[in-house]
Amino acid sequence: MAPLVLAIFTLLVLATGAAFVWGTPILGIPLLIIALIVGAVGFFAGRAKRAGDIKTELDDAKAQKTEFTERDRQTLA
Numbered sequence: 001m002a003p004l005v006l007a008i009f010t011l012l013v014l015a016t017g018a019a020f021v022w023g024t025p026i027l028g029i030p031l032l033i034i035a036l037i038v039g040a041v042g043f044f045a046g047r048a049k050r051a052g053d054i055k056t057e058l059d060d061a062k063a064q065k066t067e068f069t070e071r072d073r074q075t076l077a
Contacts, residue, residue, distance in 0.1 A: 003042030010035035
């Protein structure tokens with residue numbers, strides 16, 4: 001969430017600066033790019049932590065015993 005706030009804040013700073021000084025985009029665009037990179041890294045790192053490990057998911061799936069009824073066996077074939 002914080003990287004998103006940083007990116008939005010940077011956009012607002014650029015918009016405000018551009019309204020008063022025409023040279024602001026020359027300095028602000030690199031700041032915007034840096035803020036977007038930081039935001040993307042933070043976003044994807046957070047998603048990677050929540051996603052979990054694929055090996056753990058595979059082990060959990062193998063440990064589950066699935067009971068099929070006779071009707072299930074007919075439709076699976």
